Amino acid sequence: EIVLTQSPGTLSLSPGERATLSCRASQSVRNSYLAWYQQKPGQAPRLLIYGASSRATGIPDRFSGSGSGTDFTLTISRLESEDFAVYYCQQYGSSPWTFGQGTKVEIK
Amino acid sequence: EVQLVQSGAEVRKPGESLKISCKASGYTFSNYWIAWVRQMPGKGLEWMGIIYPGDSDTRYSPSFQGQVTISADKSISTAYLQWSSLQASDTAIFYCARPLVAGSFDAFDMWGQGTMVTVSS
Numbered sequence: 205e206i207v208l209t210q211s212p213g214t215l216s217l218s219p220g221e222r223a224t225l226s227c228r229a230s231q232s233v234r235n236s237y238l239a240w241y242q243q244k245p246g247q248a249p250r251l252l253i254y255g256a257s258s259r260a261t262g263i264p265d266r267f268s269g270s271g272s273g274t275d276f277t278l279t280i281s282r283l284e285s286e287d288f289a290v291y292y293c294q295q296y297g298s299s300p301w302t303f304g305q306g307t308k309v310e311i312k
Numbered sequence: 313e314v315q316l317v318q319s320g321a322e323v324r325k326p327g328e329s330l331k332i333s334c335k336a337s338g339y340t341f342s343n344y345w346i347a348w349v350r351q352m353p354g355k356g357l358e359w360m361g362i363i364y365p366g367d368s369d370t371r372y373s374p375s376f377q378g379q380v381t382i383s384a385d386k387s388i389s390t391a392y393l394q395w396s397s398l399q400a401s402d403t404a405i406f407y408c409a410r411p412l413v414a415g416s417f418d419a420f421d422m423w424g425q426g427t428m429v430t431v432s433s
Contacts, residue, residue, distance in 0.1 A: 294419070301417075
């Protein structure tokens with residue numbers, strides 16, 4: 205089973221700042237099948253990025269993903285108020301599919 | 313409009329059985345895998361398993377194998393998650409989710425609203 209470790213656990217930033225979230229895999233993620241999701245309280249997760257770097261439909265271009273192998277990054281170029289949430293990475297290259305433990309982006 | 317609509321919140325006692333549902337609409341149900349994801353209170357997401365309604369091919373996470381049963385009825389475009397004997401540790405929100413691409417294991421771009429299951433004596 206591939207273990208995904210996200211860092212940091214919590215990121216305290218102000219609106220307008222840049223957010224950089226990390227997701228490290230215990231072994232290489234096949235074909236860069238790595239996704240990022242955003243979850244707000246009381247809501248289902250929302251797909252942001254798939255295939256490590258492709259934005260899902262309707263996702264603003266301030267969200268970008270990069271990486272391959274075992275190291276992946278989600279970058280939010282300029283935080284807006286609606287971006288404060290919890291972010292999860294997920295690999296779907298090897299069964300069982302696994303999620304990281306999440307990074308909370310909070311208002312500083 | 314593509315939608316996954318889950319059944320409502322449930323409260324059960326330990327040892328009881330339960331089956332929750334996820335009804336799909338707006339696409340060909342048989343052609344897409346459907347997954348179930350658990351979120352325990354205040355915790356992260358855990359992938360439980362996945363089913364292909366077209367032929368009922370089902371895969372489970374080792375963590376959930378033998379603990380739950382995933383099924384689907386393609387005649388009514390509905391997937392199910394069931395327990396034969398609930399435990400307090402099954403208290404969680406359960407989401408169904410559909411991948412981006414038909415017939416493929418892919419990221420989940422469509423999610424149900426979640427079903428809260430509470431198990432308490």
